[in-house]
Amino acid sequence: MNLIVEREKGLLEVERRISGLRSANANQPVDMSPEIAALQKKYEELQRELFGSLTPWQKVHMARHPDRPTTLDYIAQLDRFDELHGDRMFRDDPAVVAGFALLGGRAVMVMGQQRGRDTKENLRRNFGMVTPEGYRKVQRLAKTASRLGLPIVTFIDTKGADPGISSEEHAQSEAIAMCLYEFTEARVPIVATIVGEGGSGGALALGIADRVIMLENSVYSVASPEGCAAILWGDSAKAEEAAERLKLTAADLQRFGIIDEIVPEPLGGAHRDPARVVAEVLGSIGSSLQQLSESSPDALREARYQKYRRIGAWQTERLETVGPGR
C-alpha cells in the first residue's frame, strides 16, 4: 500500500466538498463563498501538514506513487520521438523505452525505464525492472548515439534490475556492466534524470552522466530499502529504517556531490501538477545539454572520468598515505 496514496484520501474528501460547494454556489441565492474559503484554507493547512516535510520513507512512496509522471510522460512532451526497439539478439524489453527524439530543437537519443500505472501495464513492463535484453538495447543505442554525435538523455525510474531466472541465464551482470562501460566511453554529452526511484545497479546502468538531475521527491540508493533491509538484517520489513539510514533523498545526494541539480516539485508531489514538472525537467535537461555542447568529445570524457574518479575518494584526503604504499 502506498503511504502517499493513503495520506491523499483525507485531502480528496475535502477537495470533493469544495468542488461540491462551488457548483452548488453557482445556482443558489445564498452566497457560500465564506464557507468555500474556509474549506480552502483547511485544505491548504492539511496539505502542508501532510506533505510539508516528508520523511525519507515517505519520499520512497512518493517516488513510487502510481500517478507520478513516468518516462513516457516526459517523452510525450518532447518535440518528436521515434521509438527504437530490441537488442538484436533475443527480444525487445518493454521495461526500457528508447529512441531518437527532438528536445528543444536538438536531436538526441532518449532512453528510460518504464513502469506501469496499473497491474496490467506493470505486468507488461515488469514494474520497470529491466532484463539483460533491455540493457543490451540501451548499450546498442548508446553506441549509435556516440557514433552519430547525438547527446544521450536518460530517465531513471526502477526499483532495480530484474532478479529472475532468465535474467541470470542471460547474464544480467554482464549486461549492466557493459552499460556502465558504454556510458563511460560515450563521446557525447549525457544527462540523466532520476524521475522516480533509482534502485541499485539497475538504475546506475542508465545513470553515468555528465549531469545528473533529480526531482525533489525522487530517491536514489545503493539498493531498494527493502533489499537493503533484507541484506543487512534479513528482514525486508525493516525497509523504513533502511530508508532513513541510506541517505537516499535528493538533498542528501546533492550534498554528497553525487547529483548536480534538484528540480522542485509542487506541494504534495509531481503528480499534483505534472505539466509544470515535466516542462521544468525538460527545461533543465535542455540547459544542461546547451552547456555541455560547448565541450569537445575528449574534454567531455576526461571531465566524466575525473568526476567519477573523485566520488568517494574524500576519505583518503585526511590520510598521509595515498597511492602506492610500503
Place this chain on the structure above:
Amino acid sequence: MAIPDWLRSRRGKNAETRDAAVWSKCPMCGEVLYRRDLAANLFVCTKCGHHFRMMAYDRISMLIDGDFTEIGAGIRPGDPLGWVDKKTYPVKLAGDQEKSGLTEGIVCGVGSIDGFEVALGVMDFHFRGGTMGTVVGERLTLLLEEARKRSIPCIIFTASGGARMEEGMFALMQMAKTTAAVSRLKDDGNFFVTVLTDPTTGGVSASFAFESDIIVAEPKAMIGFAGRRVIEQTIRQKLPDQFQTAEFLLEKGHIDMVVDRHELKAALVRLLQYAAAGKRVRA
C-alpha cells in the same frame, strides 16, 4: 623480501590466533581437515575437491614470485553516512579488521607471476563479505591506473557480496569509478583478466568483474547478479543446486573457463604469454 617473510611481516597477532585453529571442516563433504594439509593443498578439500574461500594474502603468495609492492594500502575506510544499526559502521569495520587481519576488503599491488609483471588485486570475502565500498573502489582504481601507467596486464580476483550497504550511494558509485578505470586501461591496449571466486555477485559482478578480456572462474563458485535468496523470494520456488555456479555460467556462455585451483597459476601464465605475444593497438 621473500614471500614467506613478507607474509609474516604482514600478519599481525590476529593472524596467529586465526592460525591456531588447527582443524577445518569442509562445508561441502563435512570432512575434518588438518589446517596445514589444507594449506598445502591450496585450500582445496583433500577429500571432495571443494575450493575453500581464500584469504587475500594466501592467494597472493600462491601466485607471486617474489616481492609484492602494495598499492593503496594506506587508504582506510571512512563513515560517509554516519551509519548506525545494531553497531556503528566504524565498530563493524574494527571487527572485520580484527577477524580478517586486513585493513579493507581487497589487497592490491604489483608483482611478478612466473616472470610476468602484473598488477594484481585480490578481494577477500572475510572482510564484510568482500563488499565494495569506497576503499575497495579506490584501491582497485589505483591498481588499474598503475597497470595502465606501466603498460602491464591487470588480474583481479573477485569475491564479493556486492556493493556495501553501509556506504550507500558512495558504494554504488564505485561501480562507475572502477568501470571508468577499466575502460582507460583497455583503450590503451592492456590485457585485463578477472578470476571470479566464490561468491561474486551484485555491484561487483555487474561492473569490473564482467568487463575484462578473459573471465576465469573457480569450480563451483557462486556467480550472479541477484542473490539466490532474492530470486527464490521473487519467483516463490526453490532454484536448482547448480544454478549460478561457475559451471552453469560456462555452459550459458558467460565466462571463458573454469579452472581448478591447482591449475590456476599455470592457466594465468599461459594467458599472459598469449597477451605478450601480440602487437598491441590503442583504441
